[in-house]
Amino acid sequence: MNNSQQKALTELFAWRDYLELCKPRVVAVMLLTAVVGMCLATPGLPPIGIVISATLGIGLMASGAAAVNHVMDRNIDAKMARTHRRPLPQGRIDETRALLFAAFLSLSGVAVLIIWTNLLTAWLTLAALIGYALIYSMLLKRATPLNIVIGGIAGAAPPLLGWVAVTGQVNPDSLLLVLIIFAWTPPHFWALCIHKKDDYARAGVPMLPVTHGEQYTRLQILLYTVLMVLTTLFPFMTGMSGLVYLVGVTLLNLRFIQWAIRVYRGKDTAAPMAMFWFSVKYIMWLFAVLLVDHYIISLH
Template sequence: MSQSKSVRSLQHVQWRDYLELCKPRVVAVMLLTAIVGMFLARTELPPWHLVLWATIGIGLASGGAAAVNHVLDNKIDEKMYRTRRRPLPQGRLSQQQALVFACVISVVGLTILALLVNPLTAVLTLLALLGYAVVYTVYLKRATPQNIVIGGIAGAAPPMLGWVAITGSIEANSLLLVLIIFAWTPPHFWSLCLARKADYQNAGIPMLPVTHGETYTKIQILLYSLLMVATTALPYLTGMSGLIYLLGISILNIRFLHWGWKVFTDVSGSQMAMFRYSIYYIMWLFVVLLIDHYSMGLVFGL
């Protein structure tokens, strides 16, 4: 891109460009899981001020991590059809503008968590931010086809962060929520990688379909889907949730496995369809957990 074009583009910076840096759709899903984690942490309703400040703090820190990802992946984004229209590849924002923005909202978010929620939530959020923005983006993404598996722990943290925001401590059930998202992440993301294999190949990113082929990736999607189904049974088996959750998650899991099988058997359009469904899946899973939680509270309160 020429310097004159970059200058013209930077003169028309809009708030939407900064919002896009935060990956608002991704952050919205993360915040949903975090908020549900807050409400699951206690049988009674959590203090509203903690819910408010924790949501703002976690949201700002997550947006900051996403913006750092934009800066570090700028050259990769230029080569990929799916990402080349982002603000940095298009020259609508400079890397310096994006990095300053990322630092400011991250610091504000972490400060809110440390001062208005509790220090442990701030520390854990910082670790998750560094895990995604630095460990995954800088190293894992470029080093190994298991990047999604290893780096998935950072993206799985939000429900635990929400839980800790209310309780001030890490508890077994909060880690169970992390485990569910951790197991969900590989089939969720690998279905997208299959559909966008040429993009990752062109950018030189060693995603599983590029390094090990499509057949191997489809097998892994099925295996991790089965692992995910097993982990989603744990809230019921441990007594964390009841029959409403069991019924809801059974329906969601049957549909998830249905899409996994379609991907495995090369049904046209199934890869992106599974990716889209997986997003709704994780959202509905946490909604069902929440409904079940308060339904159980009403039953035991009678």
């Protein structure tokens, strides 16, 4: 392999490292809920220009927040088996370049939202970015085992952002979407924390299984699952959604409860991680069912 080929290969992997800073899988789920929020905000299809600009702006800012999180967590990541191969702990990208990259993404996202979407969406997205990248990553994650509960509000914002992008205002239905993700986040993330408890303990992060033990965390997962199930019924109870949603979310909830019970019993060591992966699919399917139900209602 000659020098030019080696340089091209190095640049290719550098781009992959920068892409990894954006946490593309996490951002993809966030953007799905944001787009559903846009669709639910109007009886018909939302304006395609708004969908494109809002998705781009929210995605850029979410990616910027993720990159800041990589910088804030670089020392923690270096001590954890799950994250020690990330670009910063491995030295493939330094802190300055990562922060400049995050700033470029975030400022670009703000500009897109201000110019082509609306000012309220830009401000709310900026607030979510600050909440995740600074308040959660710098303070809450290191300060309290309730970090994911308190900080979860920032991660729950995307459907609200999508809704506001279309309507220019916040209303109760949009806040219901936030509430669903807010209630879903603790059982989703604590399942992962049980599986990675030793990693978090080694890194000195006060996640619930580290500070209060596994059995207490398993109980909290079960209790928060019940809370989440009740929360997911609100769209039907308020008339926001119809029977299609009720049937779909009931089936999803029954499966989620099954996993929560298996985790609570503690007999299956693979259950926490399996529940974590199911919970990712759960939130995507829930918003997909919300979307299908919305357009069935609109047709009638």
